[in-house]
Amino acid sequence: xxxxxxxxxxxxxxxxxxxxxxxxxxxxxxxxxxxxxxxxxxxxxxxxxxxxxxxxxxxxxxxxxxxxxxxxxxxxxxxxxxxxxxxxxxxxxxxxxxxxxxxxxxxxxxxxxxxxxxxxxxxxxxxxxxxxxxxxxxxxxxxxxxxxxxxxxxxxxxxxxxxxxxxxxxxxxxxxxxxxxxxxxxxxxxxxxxxxxxxxxxxxxxxxxxxxxxxxxxxxxxxxxxxxxxxxxxxxxxxxxxxxxxxxxxxxxxxxxxxxxxxxxxxxxxxxxxxxxxxxxxxxxxxxxxxxxxxxxxxxxxxxxxxxxxxxxxxxxxxxxxxxxxxxxxxxxxxxxxxxxxxxxxxxxxxxxxxxxxxxxxxxxxxxxxxxxxxxxxxxxxxxxxxxxxxxxxxxxxxxxxxxxxxxxxxxxxxxxxxxxxxxxxxxxxxxxxxxxxxxxxxxxxxxx
Numbered sequence: 001x002x003x004x005x006x007x008x009x010x011x012x013x014x015x016x017x018x019x020x021x022x023x024x025x026x027x028x029x030x031x032x033x034x035x036x037x038x039x040x041x042x043x044x045x046x047x048x049x050x051x052x053x054x055x056x057x058x059x060x061x062x063x064x065x066x067x068x069x070x071x072x073x074x075x076x077x078x079x080x081x082x083x084x085x086x087x088x089x090x091x092x093x094x095x096x097x098x099x100x101x102x103x104x105x106x107x108x109x110x111x112x113x114x115x116x117x118x119x120x121x122x123x124x125x126x127x128x129x130x131x132x133x134x135x136x137x138x139x140x141x142x143x144x145x146x147x148x149x150x151x152x153x154x155x156x157x158x159x160x161x162x163x164x165x166x167x168x169x170x171x172x173x174x175x176x177x178x179x180x181x182x183x184x185x186x187x188x189x190x191x192x193x194x195x196x197x198x199x200x201x202x203x204x205x206x207x208x209x210x211x212x213x214x215x216x217x218x219x220x221x222x223x224x225x226x227x228x229x230x231x232x233x234x235x236x237x238x239x240x241x242x243x244x245x246x247x248x249x250x251x252x253x254x255x256x257x258x259x260x261x262x263x264x265x266x267x268x269x270x271x272x273x274x275x276x277x278x279x280x281x282x283x284x285x286x287x288x289x290x291x292x293x294x295x296x297x298x299x300x301x302x303x304x305x306x307x308x309x310x311x312x313x314x315x316x317x318x319x320x321x322x323x324x325x326x327x328x329x330x331x332x333x334x335x336x337x338x339x340x341x342x343x344x345x346x347x348x349x350x351x352x353x354x355x356x357x358x359x360x361x362x363x364x365x366x367x368x369x370x371x372x373x374x375x376x377x378x379x380x381x382x383x384x385x386x387x388x389x390x391x392x393x394x395x396x397x398x399x400x401x402x403x404x405x406x407x408x409x410x411x412x413x414x415x416x417x418x419x420x421x422x423x424x425x426x427x428x429x430x431x432x433x434x435x436x437x438x439x440x441x442x443x444x445x446x447x448x449x
Contacts, residue, residue: 002345003033003054007061008080010040014073015047022071027053030067031060048077091163092170092177129202129385137176138203138378140165141194143184145210146233146268149344155181158208165207165232165374172420173375175382177205187213191220198225202382205374206231214268228381228389234272236370237321239377239394241273241340242280243401244368244410245317248338248361251408254316262286262315264308264348265322266294273319275301279391280398286311320348333357342368363410371414373397376423383445384428384437396430397423421445 013019020037027034035052042048055061061079069076100109107113121127129135144158159179166177180197184190190213194204204227206218218231230236249256261281263274266289274285278301286306287298295305311318312332318339320328325346333339333349335358341347347364354362377397381389400423404412412419425445431437 002056004057004345005055005061006035006083007053007055008082009051009053009065009068010048010077010080011051011068012046012048012075012077013071015042015045016073019047019071019073020049023051023068023074026067026071027051027064030064031056032064052082087160091160091167092179133176134200135202135385136174136382137178137201138169138205138382139180139194139197139201140169140177140205140207141180141182142207143182143190143209143213145208145213147208148233152210155183162207165205168371169375169378172371172414172417173379173424175375175378187216187220190217191224194221195224198227201227202385203227203378204229205378206233208233211268222388226387228386230374230377230381230389231268231272232370232374233268235389235394236374236377237269237342238272238276239397240368240370240373240401240411241319241342242276242395242398243372243405244340244363245277245319245338246398246402247405247410248317250402251410252336252338252360256281257283259316260286260314261317262288262306262311262319263298263303264288264311264318264320264327265324265343266291266298267321267323269342270294270319270321271297271301273321274298274303276391276394276398278302280395286315322348324348328354330354330357333359336360338362340364340368361410367411369411369414372401372411372419373423376400376420377427379420379424380427380445381431381437383424384431384439384441386428386431386437388436390431390434390436392434393427393430393436396426400426 024034033054035054038050040048040050053064055064065076068074098109100106117131121131140162142158142162144154145152147153147158147161159181162179166179169175169177182190182193184193204221209217214231218229221229246256261277263270263285266287274287277285284302284304287295287303288306288308288311289295299305316337318337320341321343323343328341328349330353333354337359339354339359339362341349342365344365351362351364401412404419404422428437428442428445432439432442
């Protein structure tokens, strides 16, 4: 089910055993899901709780509230939209790392003290990495044409997503992410805009740009810039999916170079997933898409053209990134298959239905999420002053994710800060090993592994 809204419902109920169970049953019976439950107050006679509920839409919420109100001794106090509340004023801000609370600090932070730092950087430009925020900052760049689950919504509506990316970069990896909304009429105009502002950053993180622009933009920027450029919908997705595939194969006792893998949907994400899987397995991936151009690109990368029916009939691992809900019929699932139906908000097949139909393991895009990859990838790349993000670095990130995943699970916990630094260290090592990173930078990454 697609849960499009999150609401916090505050309820008061009699302080007797069994009421919370009745609440959960009523909410589930109305087709909603439950998130956090927080006890706000307990008295001798009553309990006050905040319950996060996941619903499809406002009409569905009304049904849930009716179900709750129908329980004897339970009263709905209020319903809050905490998602909108959290976004008031935006989710990120630029703040000083040092308090300016005296004349002495004012003179050190700004004039006249800052002139000494400027002169030092003028004499030795590389010092900008050390004495400014440039060395720890990436631009999060979008044109808002392909926002996950929302499509071509434009620049300002896409800003909350970019702010979210920036918040997670800082929270999980200590990297500054600066959203940059680019309005451009052509690919070259987009590229030229980014090139002109690139000196402000040590990396370019491309996000939510529609195909085919996304392919052209990333290639042109990589040719023009000497800092890493990552297309998260391609590179980040591919790294996370490869890690999940490796975990799934471990759980089923199979090896990557022994299985047949099929990729359904060969857009930006699908092509990148299949390419990284082929790099890691050294075997062709079956690729299915209705667009002949996508099939040709897939074949040029070393893949084999296929169809939906053939993939489902022959592949041991099936990955779908089509954006078409319910594309994979349950009757086409074979016993023992591993299925990743990654389209959001609605997958090509519900994971529970896939397992019921015989799949050994199945997952959707909620559990195989880019947040597992990009914070650590950027921390590692910036830590060793990498000049690019290459295939070896992405595969290293995938292996770190796989090694951090508990047996029987497909992905690790994204809230584990240590995970992102383990990814960073492996990415940094791969950068150094392939000649695009500075070995001295590993010393700063290694202690936090």
